[in-house]
Amino acid sequence: MDTICALATAPGGALGIIRISGPQSLEILSHVFTKDLSKAEPNTIHYGHIKDGAEIIDEVMVSLFRAPHSYTGEDSAEISCHGSRYIINKVLELLIQNGCRMAEPGEYTQRAFLNGKMDLSQAEAVADLIASSNKATHQMAMSQLRGQFSSALGQLREQLLKLTSLLELELDFSDHEDLEFADRSELFSIAKEIDNRVTRLAQSFEAGQALKQGIPVAIVGKTNVGKSTLLNRLLKDDRAIVSDIHGTTRDTIEDTIDIKGITFRFIDTAGIRQTQDEVEQIGITRTYAAIDKARIILWIIDEEPSIKDINDMLQYAENKKLIVIKNKTDKINNNGYNLLNLPSVTISAKFGTGMEELEQAIYESADIRSLTENDIIVTNARHYDVLLRAHDSIQRVIEGLQMQLSGDLLSEDLRQAIDTLAEITGGQITPNEVLGNIFKNFCVGK
Ligand SMILES: Nc1nc2c(ncn2[C@@H]2O[C@H](COP(=O)(O)OP(=O)(O)OP(=O)(O)O)[C@@H](O)[C@H]2O)c(=O)[nH]1
Ligand SMILES: [Mg+2]
Numbered sequence: 227m228d229t230i231c232a233l234a235t236a237p238g239g240a241l242g243i244i245r246i247s248g249p250q251s252l253e254i255l256s257h258v259f260t261k262d263l264s265k266a267e268p269n270t271i272h273y274g275h276i277k278d279g280a281e282i283i284d285e286v287m288v289s290l291f292r293a294p295h296s297y298t299g300e301d302s303a304e305i306s307c308h309g310s311r312y313i314i315n316k317v318l319e320l321l322i323q324n325g326c327r328m329a330e331p332g333e334y335t336q337r338a339f340l341n342g343k344m345d346l347s348q349a350e351a352v353a354d355l356i357a358s359s360n361k362a363t364h365q366m367a368m369s370q371l372r373g374q375f376s377s378a379l380g381q382l383r384e385q386l387l388k389l390t391s392l393l394e395l396e397l398d399f400s401d402h403e404d405l406e407f408a409d410r411s412e413l414f415s416i417a418k419e420i421d422n423r424v425t426r427l428a429q430s431f432e433a434g435q436a437l438k439q440g441i442p443v444a445i446v447g448k449t450n451v452g453k454s455t456l457l458n459r460l461l462k463d464d465r466a467i468v469s470d471i472h473g474t475t476r477d478t479i480e481d482t483i484d485i486k487g488i489t490f491r492f493i494d495t496a497g498i499r500q501t502q503d504e505v506e507q508i509g510i511t512r513t514y515a516a517i518d519k520a521r522i523i524l525w526i527i528d529e530e531p532s533i534k535d536i537n538d539m540l541q542y543a544e545n546k547k548l549i550v551i552k553n554k555t556d557k558i559n560n561n562g563y564n565l566l567n568l569p570s571v572t573i574s575a576k577f578g579t580g581m582e583e584l585e586q587a588i589y590e591s592a593d594i595r596s597l598t599e600n601d602i603i604v605t606n607a608r609h610y611d612v613l614l615r616a617h618d619s620i621q622r623v624i625e626g627l628q629m630q631l632s633g634d635l636l637s638e639d640l641r642q643a644i645d646t647l648a649e650i651t652g653g654q655i656t657p658n659e660v661l662g663n664i665f666k667n668f669c670v671g672k
Contacts, residue, residue, distance in 0.1 A: 227300070227337070229254055230329035231321045234671035239309045244317055245671060247302035247334055250325055252290065255303050258320040259288060263303070268292035276307065276317050283320070284313045298334050299341030332668025336661065339652060345376050346652030346664070350606055353668050361487030362437040362594065366605050375602050375609075376651050378427070385420050386644045389413060389623075393633040393640070414627045421620045424647075427604055428613040434605035436521060440482040440491030441592050444520035446513060449473050449497030451526045452553040455575040457481070457494040460585075466494050473497060476509040478516050485589050493520065514542070522547045522591050526575075528554045530563045540568075547591035555579060608664070612649050619643035 229248025235241065246255060252263045260274040270290050276283040286307045296302045307313050322328065330336075332353070339349045351370035358364040369375070392413055436442065445453045454466035454475050466479045479494040493516045496509030517523060523543045527550060531539075539548065550570035552560040556577050563570075571587050573580030604610055622639040649656070 229326050230333055231318060231326040232329035232333075232671040233314055233318065234304070235309070237309070237311060237314070242307055242309045242314045244305040244307065244314065244321070245302065245329075245334060246305070246321060246326060247296070247298045247300050247329075247337060248326075249293075249301060251301045251303050254321060254324045254326055255288065255305075257324045258317070259286075263288065263290060266290055268295060276305070276320065278316065278320055283316050284308055284310075294341065294343075297343070298337040299343045300337060329670055330665070331670050332665030332672060333670075335668060335672055336665045344371075345373075346656065347375050347379075347606070347609065347650050348373060349652075350608075350664060352672065354605065356669070356672060360484050360489055362489070363605075366434065366437065366603050369602070370605070375604070378423075378602050379647055379650055382420060382423060382647060383644060385416060386640060386647070389416050389420070390637055390640050390644070392416075393637050396633045410627060410630070414624065417620060417624045417627060420643075421617060421624060424613055424617050424620060427602060428610060428617060430602065431604040431607075431610040431613075434603040437488070437603070438605055440489040441522065442491050442493060442516075442520045443522040443524060443588065444493045444495060444513075444516040445524045445526065446495050446517060447497060447526035448528075449499050451497065451528045452575045453497065453526050454479075454494050456524070456526060456551070456553070456573075457492055459575050459578060459581060460492055472499065473501065473503065473506050476505055478509075478512050485585050488589065488592055488594055490522075490588060490592070517542050517546075520546060522549065522588060524549050524551055524588075526551045526553050527560075527563075528552075528558060530560070531565070533566070536566055536568070547593070549584075549587050549591060551584065609650050612646055616643050616646040619646060 227248055229246060229250040231244060231246045234243045234245045252266070256262045256264050258276055258278070259272075260277060261272055263272060266272065268291055272288045272290065274286065274288065276286055284307045286305050289304045289306070291297075291302045293300050305317060307317055318328070335349045335352050338344050339346055344352075348371050351367050354363065354367035355371055358367050445457055447453055449472035450470065454468045457466050457479065458464055458468065461481050461483055463481075465481055467474055473496070475494060475496050477496070480491055482489050482491045484490070495513035495516050496506060498510055498513060501507055501510070523539075523546055525539055525543075525548060548568060550565050550568050552563065552570055552572045553575050555572045556574040556579070560572065569587065571580055571584045573584055604613065619639045619642045623636050623643070626636045626639065649660075
């Protein structure tokens with residue numbers, strides 16, 4: 227292992243932090259620092275100067291860590307210097323002249339993983355934590371970093387091993403036909419329970435994606451009811467064209483905003499009406515596609531809808547949250563509408579009245595509690611893929627048990643399920659290619 231260095235902070239700030247990690251860290255540092263740090267105590271901070279021969283480059287603080295008690299598990303140090311581009315480049319250059327090499331993206335975290343400081347899913351959580359932009363994504367990354375997902379996987383592994391040993395017991399004594407060691411129905415219920423847990427984890431991916439990329443909210447209704455006006459009002463930006471011509475919006479327009487720490491992705495759509503216009507028809511087809519992938523539907527009206535309209539909308543919104551928005555309250559009295567008890571909010575998108583109430587209603591219908599109370603939320607596509615493959619293997623075990631297949635056939639699939647799940651934490655030997663893929667998305671310096 228060579229010794230690596232990189233700038234860990236974004237350039238342009240008042241301070242810059244340069245990280246060094248590897249067996250030669252303290253020796254290399256001592257060549258460019260005014261004090262000899264090779265004998266210094268771990269977890270100490272040292273004031274001094276970075277020098278290039280006789281020339282002083284900067285006045286700095288050096289924090290010092292020794293293996294294995296550091297982020298990477300190696301001897302390492304962090305130099306806090308002034309944020310000047312010149313100083314930072316000069317310090318890095320001096321470190322490299324004295325034997326360091328520039329770190330690759332994510333190389334510190336990769337070393338932390340290779341040195342057993344964290345498992346692979348925790349290493350991935352570090353990248354998510356750095357990228358987290360609101361409370362929900364922060365919470366998910368933090369829970370993964372603290373090992374909640376890893377320990378759930380550990381429990382699954384134990385159950386799978388238990389199932390394996392029960393099957394092996396059956397095999398060892400298969401000559402004694404009169405002996406029944408593992409009741410097959412017991413094996414079946416253990417396998418079922420494992421599969422339920424794997425499936426639940428895999429299903430949480432959809433919620434994880436929604437929280438990460440924004441909960442999709444479709445803004446729909448007839449033409450000219452004020453959908454685009456509402457989008458612009460929500461985004462506080464002139465994002466979509468507004469006009470009193472029916473059928474102004476043709477394509478779907480999407481953008482995200484945060485409401486109370488949750489990201490929502492609003493999708494403005496083409497107004498629904500009968501039309502001969504080919505392009506508008508394509509737009510309306512897209513409206514239905516947007517409804518399809520939305521979790522929440524904002525149905526905007528500017529007149530009392532017919533019972534048929536309501537029933538149609540209820541059908542589109544099946545398994546989704548539907549909020550009726552009575553728009554244009556500045557010029558229309560819409561108090562007496564019969565909406566069959568659907569939840570509704572009265573607003574004027576044009577003048578901004580009722581927006582607070584609407585945002586509250588949107589936030590509540592996201593039902594964050596039920597999204598996040600599923601203790602663990604899978605947010606990473608790689609993990610999702612692993613869970614699906616593990617589910618396939620376990621399904622084969624379940625089917626095999628039902629078909630009374632012999633134990634040795636079943637243990638093959640069980641072994642595969644165990645190995646597959648281990649890919650998430652990197653407990654199995656992880657191919658370099660996979661590691662490379664994971665860490666290449668990190669920033670240099672992490
Ligand atoms: N008085 C009043 N006019 C509004 C309100 N909201 C929208 N409008 C007007 O209604 C007209 C249509 O608004 P848009 O936002 O383009 O309506 P849309 O639903 O996106 O229409 P399409 O894209 O054609 O489906 C514009 O002239 C808006 O200024 C409102 O709250 N009050
Ligand atoms: Mg529009």
